[in-house]
Each structure stands twice: as structure tokens, then as C-alpha cells.
Amino acid sequence: MLISSAQKLKYLNRRLDEIIELRSFASEKNFLCIKMIAHKLKGNGKTFGYPLITNYGQLLEEAASNEDVEKVSQLIFDLSDTVSFNLNELN
Amino acid sequence: MKNKNHSSLVLIDDDLDLLDLLSSFFKQRGFVVYSYPDARIALSEIESKNISVDVVISDLIMPFMSGLEFIKRIREFNSTLPVILMTAEGSLETAVEAISAGAYDFVLKPLHVPQLLISVQRALYLNQIQKENLSFKNLFTENDFMGLKGVIGKSAGFKKAIELAKRVSNSSANIIIFGESGSGKEVVAKAVHELGERKNAPFVAINCSAIPENLLESELFGFAKGAFTGAVGSKIGLFEEANKGTVFLDEIGDLALALQAKLLRVIQEKKIKRIGENTTRDITCRIICATHKDLKKEVEKGNFREDLYFRLNVIPISMPPLRERIEDIIPLSEYFLKKFCLINNVNLKGFSKEALKKLESLPWKGNVRELENAIERAVVLTNKDYVDIDDLPEDPKEVVKSDENKSNDLEHQIFDKSNTMTIDELNKLYIEYVFKKNAYAKEQTAKDLGIDRKTLYRKLKEIEPVANHQH
Structure with missing residues (x-):
């Protein structure tokens, strides 16, 4: 299935908003909300052509389940990096 | 398969990106799409019938109402609507739980959208079949007459026949149903069967005038291996097949005299012998007969055994012709x-x-x-x-008049010197002419042609499809 650039752009921009939310939840140690967002990322990344986002979603969901603060922070950073890289590519 | 351009789809997912993506994907393919980020709103819209829906795609894990809860709730008022569940939770247990709850299919995230489309098309096909099935069921159940499904009639004559059928359904007395061809004699026979204790056993019907004599005997009584040339194995007959049920012998008046004697023995002794066997077998079925003929007259003419007539005529039921109801x-x-x-x-x-x-x-x-x-x-x-x-057929009286006007055509066809025909062709043409002239009434046609009904059946089959569509 072909995903248009506009759809991809919209998708990645929404992820930027989610990364802000993830950072905020991480500082509050709100692992339940992190898990919910991570679960969504796991489900939608590959569909939009970003398998790496699906991978980060899965790892983040596991890390949040284990309440592993350090891993959660690292994965949010990596996710943010990936989203920014792909946004630059599109622009 | 239903035309996808008219199919409507409900999408439920709290993931707005996927909701947008799937919505545009299915809209591009002609679907009418309703998207909801919250299953509770979708449920309320479907329940209140604000939207017409053929298939639902729903996420499994959502904040306010899960996909499983959605299915459980929807099944309370709609037992057939196909729901496809999507989830990033790919465990076997979740899949089993979803299907057990009534999901039609279960697809994994990240989605392979073309695969989801195939699942949707299959679900639509299933939905269409289920709707048709339900319509047929409703058609039968809405016509409920004295507990009989699909039995239609409110005339006094029809009611009388069915009421009598009900009264005798639990007795073991022999029943014979009189009525013209196509008047519904089999409906009455089925009513006797359905309203009595035999309703869960087989109802086996056979038209005695439509099957040649020797074949009819083997059909009714069965045969042993080697009983005749071609009997490579043994076969049970209809009397045995209808174990504890009912055998309906239609057009009994056309039964050959030799078979009438055998049938009389069956009715008297409740035993049969398969062709080529010496041992007798007990039968447990009830025999109901029917005829369009006046059996009393047939007895007088020597075409029907008097003893069989008295044996059968214990409870006669008359089915009036349609023109009298x-x-x-x-x-x-x-x-x-x-x-x-x-x-x-x-x-x-x-x-x-x-x-x-x-x-x-x-x-x-x-x-x-x-x-x-x-x-x-x-x-x-x-x-x-x-x-x-x-769109309705011409009044046969008018057709006859018109056919009479066309008799010159028949004459023309027969004596057209440039177009001679064989005796066989002439034969067919004449049978067709008489059949039409008698408004497709077989009894009168056979009488006019001086042949019996069996011969007429055979001849009409040869003339197909010109005349046989009127059978």
C-alpha cells in the first residue's frame, strides 16, 4: 500500500507531540500512560512505512511494563531521533 | 459478492493516524466509511440505527471500551454483523478470546492493509449470505399456519383439509388425499407428518406416475445384490429409508396393477421383501397416498384394485382446486x-x-x-x-381462442409443400397443439390424444422446452 508524503508528514508530526507527552509521563513515572502510547506506536509505525518506530514502540512498552526508568528515557531519546531524521528526509 | 461501492464500513480505533489512513484507503475503494475513535459512540450509532453498517473493523485495546466488550454489546442486538478485530497484542490466547467472543477475523498490527481488505471482502460476502439466509427463514416463519411453517391459505376448503390432517396426524389410520395436480396434496401429506409424532423422522415422497414400473418397484422395496442385471450392490427402498417416518405415494391412481397388489400386502402386513430376497423385513413408516383420479371410477373400469381402494380410503382428505379457493x-x-x-x-x-x-x-x-x-x-x-x-400469463381461454385462430398456421405447417416433416415431428407438433388447446391440462390432453399420463409425460419431455415449462 502506498502512503503519500502528506500522510507520512502528518503521521510524524503527531509523533512529535507524543514524544513531548512521553517525556512528561517519564518524569512523572507514569508508566501506564507510557505503555498506552508505546502500544500505539508498536501498532502503527510499520503500517506507515517506519518499522523502526514499531520496534521502539515494542521496546518502550516492555520497558514501561518493567518500570525501567533508564531504558524508557533512552528509548524516548532514540524514538525522537528517528522521528526527527525521517521528518528531515521528508522535508 | 456484494458490490463494494455500496458497502458501509465502521472503523473504530483510538489511534487517529490509523483511523485516517484506513478511512482514506477504504473510501478510495468505494466504501462508505464511518470512523470513531471511541467504541461507545460507534455502538450507540449502530444500535440507534443512525447508520447502516455491513462490517466493522475495531481495535482491540482502547481506553473506554475494548474491542471485546464492543463485540459482546453488539451481539445483544445484532447476531450477524461481522466484526474484524485489530491488535498489536499478537498472542494466541487473545486471538482465541476474540473469535470466541464473536469476532469474524483477527488481524495483527502493524497492519498489512491489502490483507485487511481481503478480510473485509470475505466478511461482506458472509454478511450478504447471512442476510439472505435470514430473509428466507423469515419468509418461512412469518407464514405460520396451525404451527406449520410456510403453509399458506385462509380459505375454508384449505383450512378444512389442514385441520383434518392435524386431527389424524397421530393416528395410524390410512390416509388418501384427493385433489387436482398442483393443488397441494403434498402440503397436506407433509402437514400430517409435521403435526404428528413422526415429525423428526424422514418424509419421503415419490410420484408413482413419473417413474417406470420396474424402477418404481426397486425404488419402493429396494433390492439385493445380484437381484437383476446391474444390481452390483444392495439398495434399501423408500419404505425402509423412511424409518419411523412417512412415505408419500403421489398419483397412486397411476400405479400398475402388479404393484398395487404388492402395495396392498405392505399396507396389510407392514412387511416388505427387497427384490431378490426371500426374507421379509418389518417396516415402521406410515404410508400416505394421493391421487388426482376418481379412484371409485378407476375401480369400476378395472384399473384400480377394489381391495386396495377400501384399504386406503379410511380417511379421505380433499384438497380443493385453487379456482375454488x-x-x-x-x-x-x-x-x-x-x-x-x-x-x-x-x-x-x-x-x-x-x-x-x-x-x-x-x-x-x-x-x-x-x-x-x-x-x-x-x-x-x-x-x-x-x-x-x-407480466402475467394470458387467460388460457384467450390463448385457446388465439390458438384456434392460429389453427390455420398448424395446417399451414403440416401441409406446406415446401416444408415436409417427419411423422415424429408431426407427432410432437400435434401433442404441443393439443396441450396448448387444453390450457396445459395434462389429464385432458392425455384423454384427447388417447394416451396415458405416463406416455404424455415422456412425450412432453421430448418436446422440451416448448411445452415442458408448464409442468
């Missing part, structure tokens, strides 16, 4: 209209006033069977959204 014509016509609309997948509103009048005025010599054929033909041929007077 005019009140049944409209309900029957409406029933057949619904039936053939469903079969042919067309949507007709009903009959015009003129068509209804004509239906009641036609003589229906072929009775309910002829009416059924006429409605089927009208449903297939009409180019309006209802059945009109022109």
Missing part, C-alpha cells in the same frame, strides 16, 4: 413474489391493482404449481419495480 390466490402470490425476489436478488414492491384482479380471475387449471410458475416468470421478466398485468 380464490381467497388463497393473493396470499400465495405474495409469498411466491417474496420467494422469487429473494432467489433472483431483485426488489419488487408488489403487484399492481390490475395484476391482483387478473390473478384472482385466471382459472389456474394447473393450480398452485401453475401460479408459482407464473409468479416466477413475472419476477424474472418484469421491467418495472412491481408486477403488472402484462
Whole structure:
């Protein structure tokens, strides 16, 4: 299935908003909300052509389940990096 | 498969990106799409029938109502709507739980959208079949007469016949049903079967006039291996097959004398012998017979055994011809209209006033069977959204008149010097002519031609499809 650039752009921009939310939840140690967002990322990344986002979603969901603060922070950073890289590519 | 351009789809997912993506994907393919980020709102819209929906795609894990909860709630008022669940939780347990809850399919995230489309198309196909199935079921159950499904009639004559059938259904007395061809003798026989204790056992019907004598004997009694050339194995007969049930022998008046003697023994002794066997076997079925003939006259003519006649004529039931129960014509016509609309997948509103009048005025010599054929033909041929007077057959009286006017044509065809025909061709042409002249009444046609009904059946089969469509 072909995903248009506009759809991809919209998708990645929404992820930027989610990364802000993830950072905020991480500082509050709100692992339940992190898990919910991570679960969504796991489900939608590959569909939009970003398998790496699906991978980060899965790892983040596991890390949040284990309440592993350090891993959660690292994965949010990596996710943010990936989203920014792909946004630059599109622009 | 249903035309996808008219199919409606409900999408439920709290992931707005996926909701947008799937929505545009299915809209591009002609679907009418309703998207909801919250399953509770989707449920309320479907329940209140604000939207018409053919298939639902729902996420499994959502904040306010899960996909499983959604299915459970929707099944409370809609048992057939296919729901496809999506989830990033790919465990076997979750899949089993989803299917057990009533999901049609289970797809994993990240989604492979073309695969999801295949699942949706299959679900639509299933939904269409289920809807059709339900319509057929409703058609039968809405016509409930004295506990009998699909039995239609409100005339006094029809009611009397069914009421008598009900009264005798639990007795073991022999029953014979009299009535013209196509008047519904088998309906009465089935009523006796369905209303009695034998209803869960088989109902086996056979037309004695449609099967050659030697074949009929093996059909009824069965045969042992090697009983005759070609009997490579043994076969049980219908009397045995209808174990504890009912055997319905239609057109018993056409049964050959030799078989009448054998049938008499079966009725008296409740035992049969398979062809080529010496041992007797007990039978447990009830035998119901029917005929369009006046058996008393047939006895006088020596065509029917008097002892068998008295043995059968314990409880006679008469099924009046359709022309004597005019009140049944409209309900029957409406029933057949619904039936053939469903079969042919067309949507007709009903009959015009003129068509209804004509239906009641036609003589229906072929009775309910002829009416059924006429409605089927009208449903297939009409180019309006209802059945009109022109879609119905001509009044046979008019056809006869017109055929008489055309008799010169027959004469012309026979004596046209440039177009000679064989005796066989002439034979067929003449049978067809007499059949039409008698408004497709077989009994009279056979009489006029000086042949028996069996021969007429065979000849008409040869003339197919010109005359045989009127059977």
C-alpha cells in the first residue's frame, strides 16, 4: 500500500507531540500512560512505512511494563531521533 | 459478492493516524466509511440505527471500551454483523478470546492493509449470505399456519383439509388425499407428518406416475445384490429409508396393477421383501397416498384394485382446486413474489391493482404449481419495480381462442409443400397443439390424444422446452 508524503508528514508530526507527552509521563513515572502510547506506536509505525518506530514502540512498552526508568528515557531519546531524521528526509 | 461501492464500513480505533489512513484507503475503494475513535459512540450509532453498517473493523485495546466488550454489546442486538478485530497484542490466547467472543477475523498490527481488505471482502460476502439466509427463514416463519411453517391459505376448503390432517396426524389410520395436480396434496401429506409424532423422522415422497414400473418397484422395496442385471450392490427402498417416518405415494391412481397388489400386502402386513430376497423385513413408516383420479371410477373400469381402494380410503382428505379457493390466490402470490425476489436478488414492491384482479380471475387449471410458475416468470421478466398485468400469463381461454385462430398456421405447417416433416415431428407438433388447446391440462390432453399420463409425460419431455415449462 502506498502512503503519500502528506500522510507520512502528518503521521510524524503527531509523533512529535507524543514524544513531548512521553517525556512528561517519564518524569512523572507514569508508566501506564507510557505503555498506552508505546502500544500505539508498536501498532502503527510499520503500517506507515517506519518499522523502526514499531520496534521502539515494542521496546518502550516492555520497558514501561518493567518500570525501567533508564531504558524508557533512552528509548524516548532514540524514538525522537528517528522521528526527527525521517521528518528531515521528508522535508 | 456484494458490490463494494455500496458497502458501509465502521472503523473504530483510538489511534487517529490509523483511523485516517484506513478511512482514506477504504473510501478510495468505494466504501462508505464511518470512523470513531471511541467504541461507545460507534455502538450507540449502530444500535440507534443512525447508520447502516455491513462490517466493522475495531481495535482491540482502547481506553473506554475494548474491542471485546464492543463485540459482546453488539451481539445483544445484532447476531450477524461481522466484526474484524485489530491488535498489536499478537498472542494466541487473545486471538482465541476474540473469535470466541464473536469476532469474524483477527488481524495483527502493524497492519498489512491489502490483507485487511481481503478480510473485509470475505466478511461482506458472509454478511450478504447471512442476510439472505435470514430473509428466507423469515419468509418461512412469518407464514405460520396451525404451527406449520410456510403453509399458506385462509380459505375454508384449505383450512378444512389442514385441520383434518392435524386431527389424524397421530393416528395410524390410512390416509388418501384427493385433489387436482398442483393443488397441494403434498402440503397436506407433509402437514400430517409435521403435526404428528413422526415429525423428526424422514418424509419421503415419490410420484408413482413419473417413474417406470420396474424402477418404481426397486425404488419402493429396494433390492439385493445380484437381484437383476446391474444390481452390483444392495439398495434399501423408500419404505425402509423412511424409518419411523412417512412415505408419500403421489398419483397412486397411476400405479400398475402388479404393484398395487404388492402395495396392498405392505399396507396389510407392514412387511416388505427387497427384490431378490426371500426374507421379509418389518417396516415402521406410515404410508400416505394421493391421487388426482376418481379412484371409485378407476375401480369400476378395472384399473384400480377394489381391495386396495377400501384399504386406503379410511380417511379421505380433499384438497380443493385453487379456482375454488380464490381467497388463497393473493396470499400465495405474495409469498411466491417474496420467494422469487429473494432467489433472483431483485426488489419488487408488489403487484399492481390490475395484476391482483387478473390473478384472482385466471382459472389456474394447473393450480398452485401453475401460479408459482407464473409468479416466477413475472419476477424474472418484469421491467418495472412491481408486477403488472402484462407480466402475467394470458387467460388460457384467450390463448385457446388465439390458438384456434392460429389453427390455420398448424395446417399451414403440416401441409406446406415446401416444408415436409417427419411423422415424429408431426407427432410432437400435434401433442404441443393439443396441450396448448387444453390450457396445459395434462389429464385432458392425455384423454384427447388417447394416451396415458405416463406416455404424455415422456412425450412432453421430448418436446422440451416448448411445452415442458408448464409442468
